[in-house]
Amino acid sequence: MTEIQAGSAEEGAAVAAPSSPRVPAIELSGVVKEYLAQGEVVQAVKGVTLSIAGGEFFSLLGPSGCGKTTTMRMIAGFEDPSRGTVRLHGQDVTGVPPNRRDVNMVFQSYALFPHMNVWENVAFGLRRRKVAEADIRRRVGEMLEIVDLTGREKRRPREMSGGQQQRVALARALVNNPRALLLDEPLGALDLKLRQAMQIELKRIQREVGITFVYVTHDQSEALTMSDRIAVMNDGLVEQLAAPREIYERPATAFVAGFIGTSNLLDGTVEESTGGRAVLRAGYEGRILVEGGTHAVGDHVAVTVRPEKITISAEEPEGDVSAVRGTVSEVVYLGLYNSYAVRLADGAEITVFQQNALDSTSTAERGEAVWLSWQPRHSYVIGS
Amino acid sequence: MKRLAPYLLILPGGLWLLIFLVVPMVFMASVSTQEGDIINGFVQTFDFSVYGDALTRYQTQFLRSVGYGLVGTVVSIAMAYPVAYWIAFRGGSRKSTYLLLVLLPFFVSFVLRTVSWKFLLADDGLLLSPLKSMGLVAQDFHVLQTTVAVIGGLVYNYLPFMILPIYVALERIDPRVVEAAQDLYAARSQAFTKVVLPLSLPGVFAGVLMTFVPMTADYVNAGILGGPSNTMIGNIIQTEYLVNTDYPTAAALSFTLMAVMLVGIFAYARALGTENVLEAAAR
Numbered sequence: 075m076t077e078i079q080a081g082s083a084e085e086g087a088a089v090a091a092p093s094s095p096r097v098p099a100i101e102l103s104g105v106v107k108e109y110l111a112q113g114e115v116v117q118a119v120k121g122v123t124l125s126i127a128g129g130e131f132f133s134l135l136g137p138s139g140c141g142k143t144t145t146m147r148m149i150a151g152f153e154d155p156s157r158g159t160v161r162l163h164g165q166d167v168t169g170v171p172p173n174r175r176d177v178n179m180v181f182q183s184y185a186l187f188p189h190m191n192v193w194e195n196v197a198f199g200l201r202r203r204k205v206a207e208a209d210i211r212r213r214v215g216e217m218l219e220i221v222d223l224t225g226r227e228k229r230r231p232r233e234m235s236g237g238q239q240q241r242v243a244l245a246r247a248l249v250n251n252p253r254a255l256l257l258d259e260p261l262g263a264l265d266l267k268l269r270q271a272m273q274i275e276l277k278r279i280q281r282e283v284g285i286t287f288v289y290v291t292h293d294q295s296e297a298l299t300m301s302d303r304i305a306v307m308n309d310g311l312v313e314q315l316a317a318p319r320e321i322y323e324r325p326a327t328a329f330v331a332g333f334i335g336t337s338n339l340l341d342g343t344v345e346e347s348t349g350g351r352a353v354l355r356a357g358y359e360g361r362i363l364v365e366g367g368t369h370a371v372g373d374h375v376a377v378t379v380r381p382e383k384i385t386i387s388a389e390e391p392e393g394d395v396s397a398v399r400g401t402v403s404e405v406v407y408l409g410l411y412n413s414y415a416v417r418l419a420d421g422a423e424i425t426v427f428q429q430n431a432l433d434s435t436s437t438a439e440r441g442e443a444v445w446l447s448w449q450p451r452h453s454y455v456i457g458s
Numbered sequence: 459m460k461r462l463a464p465y466l467l468i469l470p471g472g473l474w475l476l477i478f479l480v481v482p483m484v485f486m487a488s489v490s491t492q493e494g495d496i497i498n499g500f501v502q503t504f505d506f507s508v509y510g511d512a513l514t515r516y517q518t519q520f521l522r523s524v525g526y527g528l529v530g531t532v533v534s535i536a537m538a539y540p541v542a543y544w545i546a547f548r549g550g551s552r553k554s555t556y557l558l559l560v561l562l563p564f565f566v567s568f569v570l571r572t573v574s575w576k577f578l579l580a581d582d583g584l585l586l587s588p589l590k591s592m593g594l595v596a597q598d599f600h601v602l603q604t605t606v607a608v609i610g611g612l613v614y615n616y617l618p619f620m621i622l623p624i625y626v627a628l629e630r631i632d633p634r635v636v637e638a639a640q641d642l643y644a645a646r647s648q649a650f651t652k653v654v655l656p657l658s659l660p661g662v663f664a665g666v667l668m669t670f671v672p673m674t675a676d677y678v679n680a681g682i683l684g685g686p687s688n689t690m691i692g693n694i695i696q697t698e699y700l701v702n703t704d705y706p707t708a709a710a711l712s713f714t715l716m717a718v719m720l721v722g723i724f725a726y727a728r729a730l731g732t733e734n735v736l737e738a739a740a741r
Contacts, residue, residue, distance in 0.1 A: 172640045179641045185634035199642035
């Protein structure tokens with residue numbers, strides 16, 4: 075892909091800075107976006123600071139209205155931050171219009187030009203930057219090959235399937251060899267099968283072209299599969315910024331724990347605290363062991379436990395484990411695993427996944443009294 | 459019954475058009491090749507020379523009508539496009555209010571509005587008499603009975619027919635497509651010329667159809683606001699029919715006008731690259 079990258083030298087029109095591996099591709103510092111809605115100031119983004127490395131696959135993940143799309147639109151230049159700065163490759167681009175920023179966007183509904191065929195759509199950006207016609211022909215041809223659309227040059231967008239339109243949108247942005255590619259829920263309109271295929275495809279293309287991808291999505295599994303790092307956003311703020319495994323295994327806040335996968339939230343009062351280990355007790359039979367951190371006796375501590383980390387047993391488990399007692403209130407057979415809902419004495423409901431292994435002995439019936447146990451390292455203390 | 463349903467549904471409208479459009483047209487076509495007068499009656503002679511004679515006699519008015527229609531249409535596009543653009547992209551939640559304002563003149567009779575222009579623009583009318591008494595314009599300056607007054611009246615009366623189709627076309631443009639153009643290095647002006655304008659052309663095309671045809675055939679504006687040197691072909695047809703009762707000439711002129719406009723419109727559609735005129739008008 076060296077040929078495609080060589081193209082950036084001739085595109086003097088857009089803001090460009092000498093790239094250095096140590097300068098982040100995108101840097102947001104203290105970015106705030108305020109709107110005036112019916113005479114009231116609404117903060118869509120309440121102060122986001124993050125930096126994205128060159129070549130990284132970075133996701134902004136969160137529910138609708140969390141500010142992820144606004145954050146992306148500020149990187150693209152469609153919105154100006156009310157406060158804070160946006161830097162691309164070290165250069166302050168706050169207030170620079172989108173046509174003078176060296177980033178390109180793949181829109182949620184693709185936003186292809188309906189009056190142009192595939193070729194004209196993909197060549198649009200290069201034409202605006204007055205790239206030589208011979209280079210345009212070469213680069214558009216190469217890009218259509220990458221997205222597997224060779225031979226469809228003359229098609230109009232409305233004559234194509236959703237997946238094909240998606241690839242045109244991708245090619246139209248990538249052909250400009252931008253410093254970063256911004257993708258706004260690009261797979262949202264596709265059906266599940268196509269979406270999964272496109273996830274793999276996107277990852278492959280990103281590796282091939284080596285361009286920084288910023289991916290906005292509300293789909294946690296999509297973010298977990300594709301990203302190098304994820305910023306989980308909620309209510310205009312970044313709740314946690316980490317690699318997918320870290321986000322899943324060690325959610326920093328109750329929101330992240332709840333938003334990513336299924337999670338159980340438990341809390342209790344510290345009864346003992348010795349050698350980096352604490353024992354919590356609550357309004358039900360049993361104990362919760364917590365590793366790491368310093369907790370004083372009498373502290374109130376909240377932890378999360380993933381459903382697949384919990385074991386169900388009829389007898390109280392032996393050894394150094396967290397163990398709590400409850401009653402099975404629901405059993406749902408899900409093929410690969412069973413999902414149990416277990417009610418504790420204080421009314422809290424705990425979800426447990428048990429894989430349906432051949433020799434599975436840990437089956438419980440509705441109404442049965444059971445013990446739930448898990449390793450101390452699987453109790454994650456949640457920040458307040 | 460199920461297969462007949464679509465035909466039954468178009469029956470009322472179809473019958474209406476057959477009785478009130480096709481039949482009179484066949485009748486008028488027949489009249490155009492008859493000879494005679496209103497007292498002694500008309501006899502069918504299939505003499506087509508009336509077409510040539512009428513065209514030669516009223517060539518000036520013909521060309522003038524097409525000219526007025528063209529100028530009026532161009533002026534309408536220039537005035538309507540910014541209005542439609544503004545309502546579509548800047549109208550916000552008040553779009554329907556602005557559209558109502560555009561349509562408001564239709565609540566008053568066409569003739570009445572044109573007559574009120576006459577009062578407004580008269581030599582000693584509301585507009586000119588204060589200007590004249592202040593010495594801002596010459597005493598012999600007048601607006602009525604000029605080409606400007608007639609074209610002004612035409613534009614005024616048909617402007618909504620240009621604004622609405624352009625508005626509809628602009629309104630249907632996804633704002634994300636405009637953003638995509640800007641994202642792909644198009645300056646605002648380029649985003650307009652490369653994306654917004656091409657996507658709105660079907661609306662302009664429909665607007666041209668809806669204004670050029672009635673403007674060219676109009677006789678009210680020339681009759682009320684114009685003078686003897688502004689007579690349009692519509693006025694001639696009206697006079698031949700109602701005053702001179704020369705039905706063959708009036709009918710021949712009507713058919714010639716229709717033919718000229720159909721040919722013109724199809725040529726225009728061809729030039730614009732729109733394969734199907736009706737499809738473009740419907741969009």
